[in-house]
Amino acid sequence: xxxxxxxxxxxxxxxxxxxxxxxxxxxxxxxxxxxxxxxxxxxxxxxxxxxxxxxxxxxxxxxxxxxxxxxxxxxxxxxxxxxxxxxxxxxxxxxxxxxxxxxxxxxxxxxxxxxxxxxxxxxxxxxxxxxxxxxxxxxxxxxxxxxxxxxxxxxxxxxxxxxxxxxxxxxxxxxxxxxxxxxxxxxxxxxxxxxxxxxxxxxxxxxxxxxxxxxxxxxxxxxxxxxxxxxxxxxxxxxxxxxxxxxxxxxxxxxxxxxxxxxxxxxxxxxxxxxxxxxxxxxxxxxxxxxxxxxxxxxxxxxxxxxxxxxxxxxxxxxxxxxxxxxxxxxx
Amino acid sequence: xxxxxxxxxxxxxxxxxxxxxxxxxxxxxxxxxxxxxxxxxxxxxxxxxxxxxxxxxxxxxxxxxxxxxxxxxxxxxxxxxxxxxxxxxxxxxxxxxxxxxxxxxxxxxxxxxxxxxxxxxxxxxxxxxxxxxxxxxxxxxxxxxxxxxxxxxxxxxxxxxxxxxxxxxxxxxxxxxxxxxxxxxxxxxxxxxxxxxxxxxxxxxxxxxxxxxxxxxxxxxxxxxxxxxxxxxxxxxxxxxxxxxxxxxxxxxxxxxxxxxxxxxxxxxxxxxxxxxxxxxxxxxxxxxxxxxxxxxxxxxxxxxxxxxxxxxxxxxxxxxxxxxxxxxxxx
Ligand SMILES: CC(C)[C@H](C(=O)O)[C@@H](O)C(=O)O
Ligand SMILES: CC(C)[C@H](C(=O)O)[C@@H](O)C(=O)O
Numbered sequence: 001x002x003x004x005x006x007x008x009x010x011x012x013x014x015x016x017x018x019x020x021x022x023x024x025x026x027x028x029x030x031x032x033x034x035x036x037x038x039x040x041x042x043x044x045x046x047x048x049x050x051x052x053x054x055x056x057x058x059x060x061x062x063x064x065x066x067x068x069x070x071x072x073x074x075x076x077x078x079x080x081x082x083x084x085x086x087x088x089x090x091x092x093x094x095x096x097x098x099x100x101x102x103x104x105x106x107x108x109x110x111x112x113x114x115x116x117x118x119x120x121x122x123x124x125x126x127x128x129x130x131x132x133x134x135x136x137x138x139x140x141x142x143x144x145x146x147x148x149x150x151x152x153x154x155x156x157x158x159x160x161x162x163x164x165x166x167x168x169x170x171x172x173x174x175x176x177x178x179x180x181x182x183x184x185x186x187x188x189x190x191x192x193x194x195x196x197x198x199x200x201x202x203x204x205x206x207x208x209x210x211x212x213x214x215x216x217x218x219x220x221x222x223x224x225x226x227x228x229x230x231x232x233x234x235x236x237x238x239x240x241x242x243x244x245x246x247x248x249x250x251x252x253x254x255x256x257x258x259x260x261x262x263x264x265x266x267x268x269x270x271x272x273x274x275x276x277x278x279x280x281x282x283x284x285x286x287x288x289x290x291x292x293x294x295x296x297x298x299x300x301x302x303x304x305x306x307x308x309x310x311x312x313x314x315x316x317x318x319x320x321x322x323x324x325x326x327x328x329x330x331x332x
Numbered sequence: 333x334x335x336x337x338x339x340x341x342x343x344x345x346x347x348x349x350x351x352x353x354x355x356x357x358x359x360x361x362x363x364x365x366x367x368x369x370x371x372x373x374x375x376x377x378x379x380x381x382x383x384x385x386x387x388x389x390x391x392x393x394x395x396x397x398x399x400x401x402x403x404x405x406x407x408x409x410x411x412x413x414x415x416x417x418x419x420x421x422x423x424x425x426x427x428x429x430x431x432x433x434x435x436x437x438x439x440x441x442x443x444x445x446x447x448x449x450x451x452x453x454x455x456x457x458x459x460x461x462x463x464x465x466x467x468x469x470x471x472x473x474x475x476x477x478x479x480x481x482x483x484x485x486x487x488x489x490x491x492x493x494x495x496x497x498x499x500x501x502x503x504x505x506x507x508x509x510x511x512x513x514x515x516x517x518x519x520x521x522x523x524x525x526x527x528x529x530x531x532x533x534x535x536x537x538x539x540x541x542x543x544x545x546x547x548x549x550x551x552x553x554x555x556x557x558x559x560x561x562x563x564x565x566x567x568x569x570x571x572x573x574x575x576x577x578x579x580x581x582x583x584x585x586x587x588x589x590x591x592x593x594x595x596x597x598x599x600x601x602x603x604x605x606x607x608x609x610x611x612x613x614x615x616x617x618x619x620x621x622x623x624x625x626x627x628x629x630x631x632x633x634x635x636x637x638x639x640x641x642x643x644x645x646x647x648x649x650x651x652x653x654x655x656x657x658x659x660x661x662x663x664x
Contacts, residue, residue, distance in 0.1 A: 074507065075507045173451075179456035209566065226508075234541065237543065
């Protein structure tokens, strides 16, 4: 069975790391049909639209999408594309790797971020010359759906500990956002209780203090949308930067995979970007499509290259994107 | 001239660290009249109210307040008290000290957190069985007032670098919250431009990645309310925990000072809590009331004790609150 994969390089280093990930996918015995689409600053400059309707359709119609990065237009591109795949959860593993200089080498956390609402629901109003409002939206149904996913994730042993007993932590700010985060918290904890999954909780500010102090106390972390954005980026700072973090926007029967990093304008075009996050995003894509063994092969190859080199400049090496990609392919 | 200081110990270790801070204040040649008030879980249990009207009035009428911590009722106590002193900015220095084990010993950042609006404005509605909303509020006037304070702060050399040229960084999420954080960002940058203060900006998620990677690139950081809460708590994790962080809620002619930490129920009542954050809050109170020299004396004494001991358990020592307080008083 062939899989149709929408491929959107976007801007900046997206144009370098996505081809690297495709090269890795093509080296496997999996039948892919790649359909290229455009989105981002460059296409907006050319056409006035950061996300052409055609690209949106390609993503909505594909079996899965591999996305790179967009510049200024990031929000205009990625937020609608998350909708295009009907994504309700953003899966963001943050893991330190042997051989990579990390502030907290023991970090191994997977964030499951609500992907449809919170402040991202985006109802904003300019009520006067002085005052604007944003309506933050939380539903029990979206919170429950996220929690169901989290429970399955843990039950399937997909958490860092690989043990269904590890449960998850829910991070929120329900002492201030009593009605909205109160609803989120209650819905998530209720699902965990129904399914017999262990769940504890942490206020998001306390979580931000405790994660750097001792990341080993956390495994799977379930968060509202913005909290998941910020706390997973914090974790990136503990494992050595955004160059390593893949992510998956998972929907009901579609998904989009993207490195957490941006376009890195300072190094774009030089062929020296770290392809790791994009290649690990491709590994998540493989697993999502049922090619678990191939996903593991890619991960193992990536980990071996991270620990033995060659490495790109962000990791203290001087290898090119091409050399690192070739080394990964070599070890598949 | 005597200063009337409202003193609210609150719950848990608040009952231990506030008396320690008072002991330090009483050792100085400054004329204080202390007025004790009650707030928190214990008084709610006794009277049904976490914040008695009398306490609110004491705080509103005092020249300044020293507050400890409240347990479950923290939000019911501290949010109205910030209003009682008409506070528009929450000043939160996060500094690593020699002698204290810190993940990032080079951290020296002061957060200036908007203290009246954002999600804390607190309009929440339960619109259906499934859906709740929160109205996040941002005004140009509050944003400008915060920015004016930030400019003065920097101009007066009160930033970590002590240099008016250091400027400040504004952290926000205006790529998603375009209208509200867009308004915040614009207002803050406009004031900086008007006053000739250097200002750069960072998305709050990128800030959360970059602060642990290299805190030395930041000095004064200006944030919306919730961002300031979370990002300053993150900084606490880099300097060795909440036991060291003081804070000031500054209003137009009143202010409330509090350690950033909570009630620490696990060690409350044992006389082993670290008084540093409360004593440094008292130093901020001294400076606020114009006793800059005395404030410096307290800081210097605290820093000397941190570097030479005695130390409490959270810092790897086994000294009591009393012993640490006595050592600070000794070195004044
Ligand atoms: C570009 C932006 C809208 C996006 C977000 O906030 O979700 C990004 O920060 C991310 O986390 O993927
Ligand atoms: C207790 C809570 C309401 C408070 C806040 O969120 O402001 C606390 O976290 C703080 O930062 O002082």
